[in-house]
Amino acid sequence: MKFVDKVQITVQSGSGGNGLVSFRREKYIPKGGPDGGDGGIGGNIVFETNHNLQSLMDLKLKKKYQAKNGEDGKSKNKTGLNGKDTIIKVPVGTQIYDSNKTLIVDLNQNHQKYIAAKGGKGGHGNSKLATSVNRAPFHAKKGEKTSALELILELKLIAEIGLVGAPNAGKSTLLKVLTNSNPKINNYPFTTLFPNLGTLNLNYKEVIIADIPGIIEGASKGKGLGQDFLRHIDRTKYILHLVTIQENIKDTFLEYTTITKEIENYKLSNISQKKKLILLTKSDLYNNDHINKTSELFLKNNLQTISISSFNKKGITSLVEHIKKILI
Template sequence: MTTFVDRVELHVAAGNGGHGCASVHREKFKPLGGPDGGNGGRGGDVILIVDQSVTTLLDYHHSPHRKATNGKPGEGGNRSGKDGTDLILPVPDGTVVQDGAGNVLADLVGHGTSYVAAQGGRGGLGNAALSSARRKAPGFALLGVPGDLQDIVLELKTVADVALVGYPSAGKSSLISVLSAAKPKIADYPFTTLVPNLGVVTAGETVYTIADVPGLIPGASQGKGLGLEFLRHVERCSVLVHILDTATLESERDPISDLDMIEEELKQYGGLDRRPRMVVLNKIDVPDGKDLAEMVRPDLEARGYRVFEVSAVAHTGLRELSFAIAEFVAASRAAKPKEEATRIVIRPKAVDDSGFTVVQEEDGLFRVRGEKPERWVRQTDFSNDEAVGYLADRLNRLGVEAELMKSGARSGDGVAIGPEDNAVVFDWEPTVMAGAEMLGRRGEDHRLDEPRPATQRRRDKQAERDEATQEFEEFKPF
């Protein structure tokens, strides 16, 4: 049964925003109490967060489909809908988030680091929020925006300071078991280690983590053996330690050729051949192993390697090795740039950025693309004439109609708003006036024009301020 998974494809869906409510306040002796429809709630986000207690992606291997809850619709009496609950997905430290094309979206390192994998949809505004001095009694509300749907790939790259690499049965698991408190599986046959093992080593004042990576064989970088599956766990390590078997039973192998093969695989994988490394000649407790170690040590030192002769079984040379690795780790940490304090980066919109584009396609259709127009279309109830008029008003204020005329659109031309697979298509009719002016006094009730008490005047002024705030939120540069 699978107990360790370091790569999964995850299908995440954020919650949809709740619909706004179109309601009129009704009270005895006050038949025209005004709009009181509440706003819909926000859909829940899907958030990945690093949790030190999680070491594998196994849960997502068995359940790859995850969805946050939807926002609740608004209700009458100015009652807003409840926001959807965010879905928190704990992942191991060192998880890389990629899209389907292999582009890195986030690299999650450090406890508590988070990434919003899918954004929840906005809740629709109720008719109380849409009312203004010009539109006193709107008979419509905005629909909630659907949440994001994302297909992402989670890939775990072990966060360790040191990686032990070498042939199967070279003694990597035995070495990590005596250097640290880790208890990996140890046996006298190849590929005993099927998953990376982590151990914590203390050498003087330096504490570092060490990883035992499954054995490599020729062709590992191309997928042979277990190499391709676990070479990614070496990528974050600061120091590579070659474990060479000096007592191998295979006559065609020797420490020098083993080292050359592993170095070639690291080079083929990409980037790993430039890491600091040292060489450990293991199994010197065997008489032939000791003799072979003494023979090859001068050649290895001539190549510039620091060489250590050890025996994991007899615990020989381990202290010297442990402190030497600590020196490498300390030097690597000192060479890394210090992390700067978190800065807020503001990216204002360019002066000439209208927020949308209009492109005429080969079949003569004019397609409008942009975050705001597409979102506004999704929020519109096209079965309600007032809602359609409100959409026309918003698009006109944004400059869509002027841009269509500039692009050569004529009366009756087809216009699509949105992507090809999910667009709203209509025959365009240019207008001299748009929005509330074009619609006359639609959405108002003349019976509400009678002298208003001070309380109602204050409510109308507050509604005007709310509308101004809403317009600012829609058109602010960031």
């Protein structure tokens, strides 16, 4: 299914039911007092998170949501039934904005609920409107009417580890090796067009890993896949930055600095506080001397690296042990 991480929808809670004008009519009581009941309360629009969802695709297909109206009041002082709430299921990590793009709520916990639009109040029936002056009112109150709201939903995936790097750096292959997931893998750039999630099973916990689509120079300004997926890095606790080992050692380091610059240009609020490790990928294509020289260049810039190959599994055990240490 296509991945969607931003949608605009219209929601409207239910209007309140109208109060009823009614008088008690029973045998031997031809002129009973008022007994019109109140209208029911309109249904709410409620967002609820579900960790099994990973996309806003369902909301892309259906963009209008209407809760049920409250029923009108009944005779014999019976209140009309309340309108049924409309529950909108969204992934964990969904942020809701108003039409002015002001953040309303950040839904970052599983089964978290948020009432985006409350149902209208029911109107009073004439039994509630009786006074000492007017004991038999011939009028009732209308239920509260509601208006439609325009909302913008954005999804920021929540993962403990994010895989970032240039297109074709080996992120999807590494995700498959670590988590046994099945992302699309081919030997050309932009194979991954949306974030993939996988679970690394350690002895004491499960670690969610997100494969962020490839970032290129100018991505923070909309080039390539643009800013659509940079926002997902903001949620990750730890970054594994994959850099392809190249024939020219300086080109390898240039790839790293280019991607790092794009992430920083996106102005993520806490990017500087995130811990990260650089993975030198496709090490099976080069000899140890070349790999060591590449690692030394990064070390001179105070950057820790691990060389890996998802093809022959070289360095994967060391990487998993490193992940265990940082998550303890």
